[in-house]
Amino acid sequence: MKDRVLNSGFSPIIHLMTTVYHTIYAMSTQNNKFFANFLNFFVFRCCFVWFRTKIFKILVIFVVFYQKIVYNLLMNVKMDLHTHSIASGHHTVDTVTSLAKKASKIGLDYLGITDHAPKMTGTASVNYFRNLRYADRTLYGVKMLYGVELNVLDENGNVDLDEDVLQGLDFAIAGLHKQTFKPKSKRENTLALVNAMKNRYVIAICHPDDPLYEIDEKTLVLKAKETGTAIELSSVGVSADGYRGYDIARLVNLLLLCKQHGVFITLGSDSHGVEKIGDFRNSLKLLNELDFPYELVLNCDPEKFFDFVRNKRK
Numbered sequence: 001m002k003d004r005v006l007n008s009g010f011s012p013i014i015h016l017m018t019t020v021y022h023t024i025y026a027m028s029t030q031n032n033k034f035f036a037n038f039l040n041f042f043v044f045r046c047c048f049v050w051f052r053t054k055i056f057k058i059l060v061i062f063v064v065f066y067q068k069i070v071y072n073l074l075m076n077v078k079m080d081l082h083t084h085s086i087a088s089g090h091h092t093v094d095t096v097t098s099l100a101k102k103a104s105k106i107g108l109d110y111l112g113i114t115d116h117a118p119k120m121t122g123t124a125s126v127n128y129f130r131n132l133r134y135a136d137r138t139l140y141g142v143k144m145l146y147g148v149e150l151n152v153l154d155e156n157g158n159v160d161l162d163e164d165v166l167q168g169l170d171f172a173i174a175g176l177h178k179q180t181f182k183p184k185s186k187r188e189n190t191l192a193l194v195n196a197m198k199n200r201y202v203i204a205i206c207h208p209d210d211p212l213y214e215i216d217e218k219t220l221v222l223k224a225k226e227t228g229t230a231i232e233l234s235s236v237g238v239s240a241d242g243y244r245g246y247d248i249a250r251l252v253n254l255l256l257l258c259k260q261h262g263v264f265i266t267l268g269s270d271s272h273g274v275e276k277i278g279d280f281r282n283s284l285k286l287l288n289e290l291d292f293p294y295e296l297v298l299n300c301d302p303e304k305f306f307d308f309v310r311n312k313r314k
């Protein structure tokens with residue numbers, strides 16, 4: 001699985017054809033039948049006629065240079081729900097404005113800014129998060145969502161922003177980070193995340209596939225179902241240059257459990273700066289490999305995402 005998903009090399013046309021095949025299947029189960037039929041007709045019936053035409057060559061060039069857009073367009077991904085600006089203090093000096101500009105270029109409708117919460121070394125203060133409610137709601141045509149990536153601090157699931165700040169943000173994701181939670185036993189790591197899910201502002205657990213922390217995947221997914229929390233599929237975990245190292249087996253297990261129990265997932269690039277915004281190519285390939293239902297991907301349906309946030313806050 002790992003080899004097939006991650007080391008398939010730079011063959012965008014093959015990837016595109018595979019993605020198109022899976023997309024048509026996924027779309028036929030959703031309500032975009034017209035587009036599905038359109039793709040089916042042109043890609044599969046006219047392929048041989050097309051092969052020598054200029055349009056086909058232009059399409060090839062477009063796919064090679066704009067893979068991110070093509071993938072997101074085909075899989076109907078409209079949001080990136082995990083990105084960092086200069087406020088997070090490390091790995092980037094790109095501002096929220098630069099992030100929005102990039103999101104606009106690659107065709108995202110919504111951009112979620114989730115800078116690290118105050119306990120992380122060198123990140124923004126509480127007042128930064130307090131003031132985000134006054135920031136621009138739209139930049140370069142992209143609808144802005146101002147959130148936070150909280151640090152889960154202990155087994156009781158405590159996090160590093162109080163409710164009065166969290167309620168002014170659009171959403172919060174939470175996860176374990178080595179600066180604020182030293183890896184403990186499987187039971188303690190799991191307990192920390194499970195208790196963090198009880199926080200009504202936490203809509204997703206970010207990068208639960210981090211190999212630094214052993215967790216009980218089934219307990220996590222069942223608690224996600226019970227509390228109305230999502231599980232994040234982080235681009236970092238499936239990227240060949242991801243800094244967390246691979247634990248693709250755990251990620252696959254988490255996704256299969258989500259599929260089995262009908263638990264929602266979020267896609268997050270975890271881009272520090274503009275570079276990786278909206279890059280879900282490997283994530284989408286993995287979801288296709290697993291025949292994962294796209295109805296459970298919150299990034300594909302903003303209305304569903306906002307309902308999800310509202311329900312959690314009730």
Ligand SMILES: [Zn+2]
Pocket residue numbers: 149175177206207
């Ligand atoms: Zn993180």
Ligand SMILES: [Zn+2]
Pocket residue numbers: 082084149270
């Ligand atoms: Zn992050």
